[in-house]
Amino acid sequence: MSLVIVGAGPNLGLAIARRFGREGFSVGLVSRNQAKLDDLAGQLRSDGITAAAAAADIRDSDALAAAIRSLAGELGEVEVLEYSPLPAREFMKPILETTAADVLGPLEFSVLGAVAAAQAVVGPMLEAGRGTILYTTGGAAIKPYPLRAGVGISFAGEVAYARMLNEELAPRGIHVAHTAIAGRIAAGGDHEPADIAEVLWSHHVDRGAFQTAIGF
Template structure:
């Protein structure tokens, strides 16, 4: 069991990725705490991930609020005796598809401010509680948008590039404290919309503009990869479990390409 005995916190734990990771981490022996803003959605996610096993708990937190996040993690860290693994899987609606002519500064900056503020606040809050029970691990999430040039994705591409840079520099800062930082970069996840992910709503306008359903649009996206398919939620969760485990203890400041070989634009 890759994660036996590890205390794992997932920010954005009520989403499709957070739920899938929680289920996989519990199967690998971990104990999981799901944090998000909406308690009802947290309860649903915990039930789907296997809360009945007694190895999943929830806590309310808004990662855009630095004080609230710090206080929530201070209470949790003291109660459970330390945190081994932390993952930020928070997500925010943003613009995809508008070129600079149709963007205003606020729309451009929205994903930059939301995603990076959430990441900064959650990492700052969790770091004091890591490395006490052995090596600590922080997993971040990006997408190919940070490394390719998709038109109409100015704000989101800058955000993803920022997440990757943040992860590298944070890894350099925390390495001496025995804390690893790894960035996981999946392509669009094929089954995420059906699992309730916000990406269903995010992709709908782009699909509709081509006269396609979201599933059809994702099918076209699969043809832009070397393997002819997109990653699934299970792919993301299983890879995250390995990266969070001691099997990957020498990996830090790394970007893990989980795109099924996306062909660069």
């Protein structure tokens, strides 16, 4: 069984990989920088976790889907997809300074990427009759902030997509969940990465409520 993390990084992504890896999951990592991914994969292998990495620009839907499918081919079909890329700072302009062009990047990142990632795994999940798709965002998904308009808009679309996906897939054995986190996820930050990883593990095994809000 494998887990693929889209937006893998050294804080939350690595913590999620380790939490699921302890349960016997192989871990696939996706982000834009291959060198950083290789370093993360090396750390996981040092922990005894089978890991692989595939670089892709999350704003390129075809490249993202190809990366996920490549990891599935190497590690086995994806049982859990975690989608939690960190938005760029330029996505967070004040609402009155945000143009239509400014919204394009956040939508590609949070909505189009979310759809492409799900479509890359949902077919095999349906065939298997099981699977988990996890969307993890910042707090603007629940409480939009006018000074960070782009993510407020794009997270809303991502959550709407995830909610509809859950309603459609739940009767067929696939659980979709959204976790919104207000505050910084880092060692010594507002939230410890390992604590958030535990919440996401609970989503997979308990298959409870669609949405969890942390730090509000």
